[in-house]
Amino acid sequence: MDNPAVRTVQHVNFGAAAEAMAAGLAKARELGINVGIVVTDANGDIVTVARMDGANPRAWKGGHGKAHAAAGFGRSTEEVIEKRLKGDEVLWRAMTANPDTFLVPGGVALTVNGKSVGAVGVSGGHYSDDAKVAQAAADRFTELAAE
Numbered sequence: 001m002d003n004p005a006v007r008t009v010q011h012v013n014f015g016a017a018a019e020a021m022a023a024g025l026a027k028a029r030e031l032g033i034n035v036g037i038v039v040t041d042a043n044g045d046i047v048t049v050a051r052m053d054g055a056n057p058r059a060w061k062g063g064h065g066k067a068h069a070a071a072g073f074g075r076s077t078e079e080v081i082e083k084r085l086k087g088d089e090v091l092w093r094a095m096t097a098n099p100d101t102f103l104v105p106g107g108v109a110l111t112v113n114g115k116s117v118g119a120v121g122v123s124g125g126h127y128s129d130d131a132k133v134a135q136a137a138a139d140r141f142t143e144l145a146a147e
Helices: 014-031 059-073 077-085 089-096 127-146
Strands: 036-041 046-051 107-112 115-123
Touching: 014 036, 014 046, 014 115, 014 127, 036 059, 036 127, 046 059, 059 077, 059 107, 059 115, 059 127, 077 089, 107 127, 115 127
Parallel strands: none
Antiparallel strands: 036 046, 036 115, 107 115
16 A cells, blocks of 8 residues: 555665676776776665776775766766766866765666666776776666566
8 A cells, every 4th residue: 555655665686686786897898997896786776796806996986976876866877977967067066075876877777667776886997988897787786677
């Protein structure tokens, strides 16, 4: 029974997060880059994290910031930059002042029925490659959610 005073939020579970991460790690290996990958829940809190051998020891922190932003916006960090922040210096300054977010391509929301249930964030390569790795992980999650 729905209660109008209560909201139910869905989150990615560990199994799906781990499979999404495995797909991201495979994409990073294919691209020849070493990255940190973080999968978060809808609140931007860590579900699972990995740092590939050879990646910067702090790469996961950049990934977490990207995932945190993507989870909150319910869209990729690249889309947020392009559609919301470019051309709005005030909003850009406000959003980039938050130490929990890292508004650089490489964060992709994980969605079910148009609602964010988590996100994946990748850092360690060029941001364009980070975005490819994050998208590979998100695509795997989408496959799992459709099953």
